[in-house]
Amino acid sequence: MRRAVAVPGLVVASPWRRLAPVYAAAFLYNVALWVPIEKLFMTSIGFDAAEIGVMAAVYAAVVPLLETPSGILADRWSRRGVSMVALAALVVSVTLGGLSQNVVTYLVAALFLGVFLAMQSGTFDSIVYDTVLEETGDSATFERSIGRLRLVESVGLVASALAGGAIAAVLPLRATYFLTIPFIVAAGVAVALLREPRLQRSDEPVPLRRQIVTTYRTILNRGRLRPVVALIVLTSLLAQVMIEFGPLWMVALAAPAVLYGPHWAGLTAGLGLGGVLGSRPEFRSRWVIVLVGIVMVACTAALASTRAAVVVIIAQLVLTLLVVALSIPLLRRLHDAIPSTIRAGVASGVSTLTWLTFIPFALVIGFITDAAGVHTAGWLLVVVAAVGAVLAVIVLPGEPARPVAAEAAPVPAPKPIVDPSFAADRFRLPDDPDWPGHWADPPVEWASLGDDALAQIRVAVLELPLPQRRVVIMRDVEKRSQADVCSSFGLSPTEEQALLGQARGTIRARMEHHLEGRQA
């Protein structure tokens, strides 16, 4: 039976298969068995409170310094490449950390962890966004894809933290570091299997200076982006305060030790579940956003005023869940507004802004907590939540605008018929004295085709960009006429021939490579 190609909406595009390596990698590198015992281990090799502070400063310095430059590098060179370098830095960090006998070595390990965090931030989200755009033609499924990514990340974190605690009970603390390494290496393998989206590749190379200027200008100046960036910074601020300072409330209330485990597990799970919640379409309704805003403010007010441990825990979990949920449609607004060529750079830059805001905010919270108690500091959160709620009601409701990247995207345009299958150097030059434009390296007839020829063709077809793939499937697999294809997709005959020629040419080149071992 023929597939109902001409009935819109019958089948749902899914970038799932292409994103599978991204999800696998995200799970694997979030497996960090050493996290639950890190402070214990640090104390055992001689850290005191002040030196732990120095380590925090090391991150605080390295991450914002490297983040945006590494994002720009990801845009210009390769997002996959930057992810691999990031994972290599993580292996170095964890190995050094596990080998550490003293404070200095561990600080170097922390430095490498900072390099990993800086290089990884913005890069994975950008890969997800551009893959969705490349596979489906728009960004409608981005929220679901990124929500899944957050879920997978938090499952990795929670599972490994539980496992790490258990391992540390039977093995030396160092073992948790070394046992983490195979997971990072496996994440590297997953990233290597990733087919990187090509949307960020521009036709003409942009000078580095101009790209840097455009990236920073976009982060700081773009009118329509400003409230989105401000809201991302505010929501990340609240999430980060919950993760870093949340336990202070427990201490202040002298909460029983038995509540610490569920509290922490709830916060981490909130990071993942918030991602799933935020990818729901209801997060575009004005009334849902208003309600979310009210609940956020109520949660912070509870933190500022309540003395009941259970209420404080619930308020923290709900707040974390909601700010992470809000961040999902926000992230889409951000990515929709920026072209692919500067995507990772801008995403990393926004993350840097978050860091730069968090550091003074954390100092103020620390100062107020010291002077007047954590509940007084809670009123600062009420202010942030209230401003965030108002901004959310302004920014989020309604359908998102069309992605700008889709307009600028170099999806295979029907160029004048150019056959990509034979490289230019297989012909003599146009000024050749004897045979200008004739074969220098002619193709040969393929004598015998092995059993795997068909499998090669199938892979080649599946790897084609979407428009070429659809055209060649209709023409050569379904054996429909040119007129059929043209009318189904609204193409001119010239455009149809261009796409078909490019598709067949690419398949031919793959076969030649397979049979003769030569590059096209």
Place this chain on the structure above:
Amino acid sequence: MSVPELTCAEFVEEITAYLDGTLPKDVAVAAEEHLAGCPGCRAAVAQWRTVINLTGRLTEDDVTNADPLATDRLMTTFRRLRRR
């Protein structure tokens, strides 16, 4: 009418149209003449035919299972192509 001469580089750019029989008449004649005297281009055409035949042996399941496509999204992509 004089028949234009094709080089190999020009011929391979027209293979799709040649096989579909959609070349303008004078170019089609030139293509046939070129082929008659050029074993390299005959091999190229033969490779092309092999590719088309093999692709024709794929079933719709072979190439659709992996990637259920939204036709409306695809239409957006095609419309965008046309606007360029």
